[in-house]
Amino acid sequence: MKMSDVAKLANVSPATVSRVLCHPELVSKETKQKVMDVINQVNYKPHAVARQFRTKATKIILVVVPDITSAFFSEVLRGIEHVAVSCGYQVILGDTENNIEREAEYINLLFQKQADGMILLTARLDKYKLEELSEQYPLVLACEYMDGLNVPTVSIDNISSARKATEHLIQLGHTRIAHITGPINIVLSRDRLRGYKQAMISHDLEIDSAYIQEGDQTFDSGYNQMLKLLALETPPTAVFVFNDDMAMGVIKAVKDCHLNVPEDIAVVGFDHIKMSSIHEPNLTTVAQPKYEIGKKAMELLLKQINSEQMLKKKIVMKDELIIGDSCGSKSNALKALERI
Amino acid sequence: MKMSDVAKLANVSPATVSRVLCHPELVSKETKQKVMDVINQVNYKPHAVARQFRTKATKIILVVVPDITSAFFSEVLRGIEHVAVSCGYQVILGDTENNIEREAEYINLLFQKQADGMILLTARLDKYKLEELSEQYPLVLACEYMDGLNVPTVSIDNISSARKATEHLIQLGHTRIAHITGPINIVLSRDRLRGYKQAMISHDLEIDSAYIQEGDQTFDSGYNQMLKLLALETPPTAVFVFNDDMAMGVIKAVKDCHLNVPEDIAVVGFDHIKMSSIHEPNLTTVAQPKYEIGKKAMELLLKQINSEQMLKKKIVMKDELIIGDSCGSKSNALKALERI
């Protein structure tokens, strides 16, 4: 059943049927009624691909995620999807499973005009390529970002967030503060490391390179790196961890060494995933407005697709340090420091 | 840059260019080389929508999920996506956010030929409609299912899994076993309830209706319903819970009442999400092969799309009872029972 069939049944031209569906204000009331009756009667649905072909707009956007099973990204994704659907867009999911090559594969969909735009929740690609891409197609980077990259981006200020998190530990009296980073090849990890260092330096605390360990975002890596830190001659009394998953691994390691959080070791995480407030002890963590980041990213993308003016190309969302039970009090800190 | 442009540059007809890309075996080696050179030189990418339009196949499938942020579904989704991409398909994500109307909206994409097939991870729709749909379009139901529905389905045997889980508690010596169900309007909840009842009856245990409470899949509902159970004059000593999220809520409630898991209350969850083995205590839970369910569902869908013969329309995957620390031992059970 196609448009011309409907047209015949309604005794009008295909153009009129099309107008009824796309520009109803151009059609007389009676004709509209006549056409709609036929449409309902035969249950006609316009052929999406034919329409896309003719109009050169797919009403599809592509979202590239490094890991769809992550509690963090799935929340961002939901924000994107929600806005997308409410604006008549569909979302193609591109899970790279943390694989750089698959990132490039998905970008092909843009070249092939399969999607009207793309949101990247991961950016391991070449900076120059990304900028070039952004000139050709609507593109938004969210969560991850790149230094000095001229591409619309929405994220939090990771450096300052990390600084705040570290300073929270410093204010509790800790001086031996370690940091377990994310994979150091992603900017996010480097920035959080930078924030950590800034906080340490500005409070005249020594940065012991043994106190900086690189993880890979997983619970297990948090666990393993924490065991390393605890094996040091002078172990830290506090750890700032790249994300909540790893932070939970850290706490597990502490417990397995017959130590306690927060009494012996204070832990700060990052992301504020749902689990962080269910976990015992509740994580002290930096909350990212995940859903809002997704929403904002989609809105930014829509502006580009509709070639509207953008006021700002870099949106910095507000974060918030959520105080849980994983850091304890000042006296905890002091006692812990005295022990060794 | 379109195919005809490439054709001109290579001094061949558009048909030949098309053949180079789609049926290279039909083209002479030299021509192929000549065309490929031009394609690479001008970086030509075929227009996906035009191709879809012409071939009547979008190479897109639609996955409808009730909640993308759920640890369970996102894992299934990954299984689907993995197979899909490796077979050249893209996945449109349809998050219904547990909203029945949105389920129907997504189905429209099939009518509009936006996708070649659909996998439903939720099935709240009318049974008759689903069967009708399944006759018209490639369709697979996964995880959720329906009694006597003639639609290809992949899932575990929820009744027997629930029975096994309950029997585990019975074998530990528990007799006062409660069950916190999922939303009772979904079959999954009803089936797990049925399995629970079967186990109780076949071991001559009384089913106290006060011991059956309905939750809504969330951590909080687990928490709240458990508080209710604990407030009973004769509270249960063991609870079988609809899913892991809720089970963690249950454990939180137990702790907040100054009781212990598993010493005072044994808890069994369902799904074996990642958190369940990180949680303290580790959850005893029924593991669903999430990734494999997704994989299998996609394979089943592909068979339909390619109109291959299917041996079985109902695939039942193997589950496994994972023993954690949330149920304790026989002596725990007996002591707990004696207390009241």
Place this chain on the structure above:
DNA sequence: ATAGTCAGTGTAATCGTTTTCAGTTATTAG
């Protein structure tokens, strides 16, 4: 009365591929 405007409709071109059909040349068999 005439020209101009406007609402409503139809005709036909168009989007970029794929594929059928027919045609050409080269090769082989008889």
Place this chain on the structure above:
DNA sequence: CTAATAACTGAAAACGATTACACTGACTAT
């Protein structure tokens, strides 16, 4: 040498919608 076959290529139609343009008739302003 002829006919049949094979290997390759090109011309043109087709997929189903949207829209520019042209047209008609009704109405308005002069």
